[in-house]
Amino acid sequence: MQEKGLVDFFNEFIENRHIFKNKEALSTTFTPQKILHRGEQIKELARILAPLLRQEKPSNIFLYGKTGTGKTLTARYTSQQMMAVAEERNIPLKVIYINCKIKRTADTEYRLLSYILKEYGKVIPFTGLPTDSVYTKFYQELDAKPHMLLLILDEIDELIKRAGDEFLYNITRVELKKTKVCLVGISNDLNFTDRLDARVRSSMSEEEIVFPPYDANQIFKILADRAQTAFEKEVIEEGMIAKCAAYAAREHGDARKAIDLLRVAGELAERETSKKVTQIHIDQAEEKIEKDKFIDLVENQPLQYKLVLFAILNTPHNKSASTGEIYSIYEQVCKRTNNRPLTQRRVSDIIAEFDMLGVIKATVISKGRYGRTREIDLSIPPLLIAKIKENIMKNLNL
Numbered sequence: 001m002q003e004k005g006l007v008d009f010f011n012e013f014i015e016n017r018h019i020f021k022n023k024e025a026l027s028t029t030f031t032p033q034k035i036l037h038r039g040e041q042i043k044e045l046a047r048i049l050a051p052l053l054r055q056e057k058p059s060n061i062f063l064y065g066k067t068g069t070g071k072t073l074t075a076r077y078t079s080q081q082m083m084a085v086a087e088e089r090n091i092p093l094k095v096i097y098i099n100c101k102i103k104r105t106a107d108t109e110y111r112l113l114s115y116i117l118k119e120y121g122k123v124i125p126f127t128g129l130p131t132d133s134v135y136t137k138f139y140q141e142l143d144a145k146p147h148m149l150l151l152i153l154d155e156i157d158e159l160i161k162r163a164g165d166e167f168l169y170n171i172t173r174v175e176l177k178k179t180k181v182c183l184v185g186i187s188n189d190l191n192f193t194d195r196l197d198a199r200v201r202s203s204m205s206e207e208e209i210v211f212p213p214y215d216a217n218q219i220f221k222i223l224a225d226r227a228q229t230a231f232e233k234e235v236i237e238e239g240m241i242a243k244c245a246a247y248a249a250r251e252h253g254d255a256r257k258a259i260d261l262l263r264v265a266g267e268l269a270e271r272e273t274s275k276k277v278t279q280i281h282i283d284q285a286e287e288k289i290e291k292d293k294f295i296d297l298v299e300n301q302p303l304q305y306k307l308v309l310f311a312i313l314n315t316p317h318n319k320s321a322s323t324g325e326i327y328s329i330y331e332q333v334c335k336r337t338n339n340r341p342l343t344q345r346r347v348s349d350i351i352a353e354f355d356m357l358g359v360i361k362a363t364v365i366s367k368g369r370y371g372r373t374r375e376i377d378l379s380i381p382p383l384l385i386a387k388i389k390e391n392i393m394k395n396l397n398l
Ligand SMILES: Nc1ncnc2c1ncn2[C@@H]1O[C@H](COP(=O)(O)OP(=O)(O)O)[C@@H](O)[C@H]1O
Pocket: 027, 028, 030, 031, 032, 034, 035, 036, 037, 038, 065, 066, 067, 068, 069, 070, 071, 072, 073, 074, 222, 255, 256, 259
């Protein structure tokens, strides 16, 4: 027996396609036809990489810029165009793109090597082989046929955070007989190279390209272009695209945020079977995105980061905490969860990273002759704190 109410609902859902024409255009994997406002960066990257097509080794490059400034898009677009030329002319070029943030791809040196080997059609066991012998296999495979390898390591700071810089150290130093490797590192974290071994840093960042944030006007144009592909005609109420652009430009010009906002607003309108996307939907979308952002961010942290955050969440919320106070709670949390505590210095660095991610706000206070200390306040919306705590506890088996 079919339930009439539900059947009506599903039928209505199928027929009620007033909002999206091609929702795919608002997904994170979509490559737009036009890349606006990035002509300079694309040209620069192409200029640096072009020697690959003459089978000469180009400089390694770092692409820097805040989230949503078009780094991934630019790197993928430029390498795809290059690959097309290489294929046409039978130039032995191989492009491997790795997003180091994706779980189980680059969280250990072993996994990263095994991922690259897989791209060459070689499968190694999940674990078990000694790292040395994996490297031997890896170099053998690279040098089996002469070619140029363009290795793009996106969100490379995540690789360093999880797996250290050994891989970069080795790959920038190895002398292969036939094959040449060019590295492109991409990062949102402008200070990230400070954490690299000096030798790795200098060989990785022979060239650098900076991606400045978009301004509201540029975001507006990017959005308007995307909305035209994604939405049915006249679905978006007058002025709403400018609203989304302004919202995304408020912190910094993050095109991803703007596109997400438009997608979520459209979904909310669709769910209400509304015929238009209005201010109310945008406001609701903004709230929802803020909430998801913090929850995701916390879920994706490595274990020690979760332990530190849990300690921060367990300081009294009505006053600022000092690094020392957080550290002693952190030590207790480690004890309870059977984890070995890091040094206070390292925890202090982790706290600084949470500051950069906008999870907390740290203010340096001078205590006169007693030196300086940091006062730490949470930036997580109060309604979310309990939810996040609960997530971490589940995760840590507390
Ligand atoms: N200049 C641009 N023109 C069109 N779309 C863009 C542009 N810059 C960014 N986008 C879109 O914004 C989103 C974020 O861009 P992305 O390249 O992933 O940023 P980043 O890697 O710097 O965080 C993607 O959906 C991308 O397609």
